[in-house]
Amino acid sequence: MNITTRTTTQGLIITVHDTRVDAAVAIEFKEAVRTEAAGGTGKVILDLSQVTFLDSSGLGAVVAIMKLLGKERPLELAGLTPPVAKVFRLTRMDSVFTIHDSLPDNLKAVG
Amino acid sequence: MTAPSPPEPAGSGAPDGNTPMDPPSLGKIFAGRFTSGDMATRRVLARVKQGLTKAGLGEEDLATVELILAEALNNVVEHAYADAPGPVELSVALQSYGLSCSIIDSGRPMPSDDAPNPDLPVIDPPIEIPEGGFGWHIIRCLTRDLEYRRDGMQNRLSMTVPLEDLER
Numbered sequence: 001m002n003i004t005t006r007t008t009t010q011g012l013i014i015t016v017h018d019t020r021v022d023a024a025v026a027i028e029f030k031e032a033v034r035t036e037a038a039g040g041t042g043k044v045i046l047d048l049s050q051v052t053f054l055d056s057s058g059l060g061a062v063v064a065i066m067k068l069l070g071k072e073r074p075l076e077l078a079g080l081t082p083p084v085a086k087v088f089r090l091t092r093m094d095s096v097f098t099i100h101d102s103l104p105d106n107l108k109a110v111g
Numbered sequence: 112m113t114a115p116s117p118p119e120p121a122g123s124g125a126p127d128g129n130t131p132m133d134p135p136s137l138g139k140i141f142a143g144r145f146t147s148g149d150m151a152t153r154r155v156l157a158r159v160k161q162g163l164t165k166a167g168l169g170e171e172d173l174a175t176v177e178l179i180l181a182e183a184l185n186n187v188v189e190h191a192y193a194d195a196p197g198p199v200e201l202s203v204a205l206q207s208y209g210l211s212c213s214i215i216d217s218g219r220p221m222p223s224d225d226a227p228n229p230d231l232p233v234i235d236p237p238i239e240i241p242e243g244g245f246g247w248h249i250i251r252c253l254t255r256d257l258e259y260r261r262d263g264m265q266n267r268l269s270m271t272v273p274l275e276d277l278e279r
Contacts (some may be wrong), residue, residue, distance in 0.1 A: 023185045026150035051176075055181045056245040063242045071237060083174035090252050091245045096236050 001025055002034040011043030011076075013035075013103065016051050021058035030061045032066055044069055047103055049079025054087050063093070078103045113242045135167040135276050140203040140210070147192045147199050147216065152184040159203055166205055176203075176210055179253050179272055182246040183214055191218025191266055209255075210272040217265050226250075226259035226268060 002017040014036055021029055029044055046062070048054075054062075066075040078100040080088065088094040140162040145151050162172055180201075181236050187199055200215040221227070231248050232241035252259065254270040261267075 020153070022149070022153070022181060023188065025215055053177060053181075055178060055185060056243070056249060057185060059245060060242040063240055067240065067242075072249070083178065085176065086174065087249070090249055092231060092234055096234060096240055 001028045003029075003032050003036060005036045008016070010033060011045055012040050013045045013047055015047040017048075019050060019052045021048075021051050021054045021061065022056040024055040028060040029058070030064050033065050035068075037065075037069060037073070040083070041073065043074050043076060045076045045078050045100070045103070048083065049080050049085055049102065051084055052081050052082045056087070059087055059091060059093060063076075066097070074098070076100065132197050133167055135274070137205045137206055137207060138166075140166060142200075142202040142204075143196065144198055144200045147184075147188050147196045149185075149188060151199075152181065152188065155184070155201060156180060159201075163205070163210075164201070167276070168205075168274065172272075172276050174275075175253055175259075176272055179250055179270070180212065182250050183212075183268060183270075186246060187214065187216045187218065187266075190221075191216045193219065206271075208271065208279065209274055211269070212272065213267070213269040215265055215267050220266060221259060224259075224261070226257055227235045255273055 004015050004017065006013045006015075014033055016029075019027065033046070046065070062075075062077070069075050076098040079089075079102050080099060085094070085099075088097070088099070123265075129253045138196050141155070141159045143155070143158075145155060159180060160173055160177060163176060168176075169197050180203075184199070188196075191197075197216060197218055200213075202213045227247040228251055229244060229247050232244040234241065250270070254272055257268075257270040259266070
């Protein structure tokens with residue numbers, strides 16, 4: 001699972017570079033994000049702008065990550081492509097997450 | 112960079128020289144047998160997408176079909192063949208009324224005589240946030256004529272995916 005992280009004044013940005021978050025990688029994805037976020041504080045923003053396919057296993061992994069992080073470290077999402085946004089909408093999980101159209105400009109500039 | 116792009120007209124980008132106004136070409140898209148598994152699912156989905164692109168389907172329909180088949184094939188991997196991988200037969204054909212799909216496996220039967228039709232799991236953050244139970248809901252939302260039959264030692268699932276590109 002190819003992910004990178006950047007620490008900004010707004011929180012930790014985790015960018016997923018794989019195009020698929022599906023059953024084949026859901027567990028690996030969860031573990032990779034957990035490792036990257038370990039020990040930090042503050043908000044975590046998951047940048048999904050390169051992900052063009054996410055199934056219910058991938059969705060489950062995102063929810064599991066949110067639970068792992070706990071309420072002290074809220075998980076927000078950014079850059080959902082249309083197929084990914086559709087899964088969040090169909091399952092009404094778009095009501096659970098703060099979703100940014102893209103990474104806020106002040107986050108792009110920092111780090 | 113995530114500015115929404117306009118919907119692709121049917122036939123755009125088809126490598127066989129279709130003009131954007133051509134309707135999708137009907138017929139067999141995929142018929143094959145493979146051994147169940149997450150990576151096999153990926154490979155088969157890629158083949159189906161390739162066939163549908165060639166037939167002239169647009170991005171939105173492609174994404175819908177890929178999601179439905181992924182959920183259905185994930186169920187085969189996770190439930191029917193939870194103990195050990197086994198053979199799966201997938202057929203996908205483009206009809207005038209939609210994409211007809213059939214999945215046959217020889218794994219465990221489904222728990223009831225019909226395919227599951229669950230309500231969405233309860234979502235009540237921060238206490239109740241489900242991590243699973245979405246698959247059949249997604250399939251039911253996006254298909255019609257969903258049928259499940261246990262036939263001897265086989266599970267036979269069939270469904271139709273309504274397509275935007277056929278309704279223009």
